[in-house]
Amino acid sequence: MAVDFSSGILGFVLKHWLILGFYFLVILLVFIYRKKFQFQLKFIALCRTKLGLGLMDRIASRHAELVKLFGYVGIGAGFMGMAFIVMVLAQSVFTLLTVPGSPSPITPVLPGVRIPGTPDAFFVPFVQGIIAIFIVAVVHEFAHGVVARAHGVSIKSSGPAIIGPIFAAFVEPDERQLRKKDDVVNYSVFAAGTFSNILLAFVALFMLSAVFVPVGSAFFSPDGVVLRGVEPGSPAAAAGLRQGMPVMAVDGQPVDSLKDNALLGLQFLAPNKTVVFSDGASEFIVVAAQGGDGRGRLGIVMEQAWKNQGTAGFAVFSWVQQLLALVATLSFGIGLANMIPVGPLDGGKMLHLAMTKLRGEKKANRAFVKFSILLLIVILFLLSPIFKAIIKSVAGIF
Structure with a gap:
């Protein structure tokens, strides 16, 4: 809440x-x-x-x-x-x-x-x-x-x-x-x-x-990547990206994990670089702004999405993991x-x-x-x- x-x-x-x-x-x-x-x-x-x-x-x-x-x-x-x-x-x-x-x-x-x-x-x-x-x-x-x-x-x-x-x-x-x-x-x-x-x-x-x-592997299986947050006024927000949106592809490359090269490359973006995000239904064109460190800034926070395997104790495990x-x-x-x-x-x-x-x-x-x-x-x-x-x-x- x-x-x-x-x-x-x-x-x-x-x-x-x-x-x-x-x-x-x-x-x-x-x-x-x-x-x-x-x-x-x-x-x-x-x-x-x-x-x-x-x-x-x-x-x-x-x-x-x-x-x-x-x-x-x-x-x-x-x-x-x-x-x-x-x-x-x-x-x-x-x-x-x-x-x-x-x-x-x-x-x-x-x-x-x-x-x-x-x-x-x-x-x-x-x-x-x-x-x-x-x-x-x-x-x-x-x-x-x-x-x-x-x-x-x-x-x-x-x-x-x-x-x-x-x-x-x-x-x-x-x-x-x-x-x-x-x-x-x-x-x-x-x-x-x-x-x-x-x-x-x-x-x-x-x-x-x-x-x-x-231990988490017993409860979860990878289920793609989602946007955990989108900064208001950021290039991502201006392009229409929204919190909770799934990221299915970046620049045409399918995305399933935060370790995918398409996502790892976003850490080293140059300012004014164009990145195309897809949620599976629509495409969003984002132009990176210049961040304080001189790199390109999109204004998003991504996280790995996981699928609950239905194992008993999932809710407790997830809650304690988030607490830690x-x-x-x-x-x-x-x-x-x-x-x-x-x-x-x-x-x-x-x-x-x-x-x-x-x-x-x-x-x-x-x-x-x-x-x-x-x-x-x-x-x-x-x-x-x-x-x-x-x-x-x-x-x-x-």
Whole structure:
């Protein structure tokens, strides 16, 4: 089930009552139990508990050296992730400025909500999205807590959190104790969450490739290729291609698998190259636009279609497979997003600590604030296509 904004307000409510009801219930529960929540900046709600603290202590005490090593390795991964995400943001700004009609390269993660102005590939299913975010958030915060405990830093509390409409979790180490530790300990605690998310993503991908792909042959047989998504305003959309359309042939060559040469060649298209798609009944002529990397861009996302063999357990297998794929995607994406060197994010804490050691506290504070403001402006600019699309869609409801 997905929320869209294409119908009138009554139809919108009737069509998406389950998702709207869920978010309303969350808001109602937070209001009823507001005394158990601590509110920050008006839109962040923290429910302080002792959940998981005992398990953190046991793991940290029994495997202290291994946990510390995990944190130390995470420092390198954290700084590399920080550099990577900054380069991605810079490249995205260039693309948005030079390629007219480019979609936003970043998007909020709102399960069940099809956010206007974002490619269909960015959509997160409702139930699987809630579960995946819970898994990713718990692993992230648990890693912070275990590494902190391995270095003798107390954990005051942990629990669920709500940041606007986004679900999260938190672990609260004793900041005074942490500040007294050396820089390496601080870096390792800050980087532990992102490093654990990256490892979780690889574990999920390994399970998909080593278990679900081989086992999947018992449930499925290939059944052609379909368009998973078509970007609004893209060359593909202009040519009439639509989401869910089967791709039977490309440039006259029959297509049955994503590994077919006709489809593999689309990765290396030159700008202005003409590609002819066929759905078996009609042909669609698409002229590639220039993408941000200089290659041709069609504006489509394709996926392998599979035929259900009718074996019992197909629905459960497919659901779990999709959940694992979502965990891998969100774990990698959310982990890297936490390395954006801004404000209270883990990447911001690491950068601020490094700048303090290099330039002194006063100069570092001034420079860090300016850099954070610059990055926030960049992020808002990258989100601007979404803001415009939301305003247009909401206006359409009324």
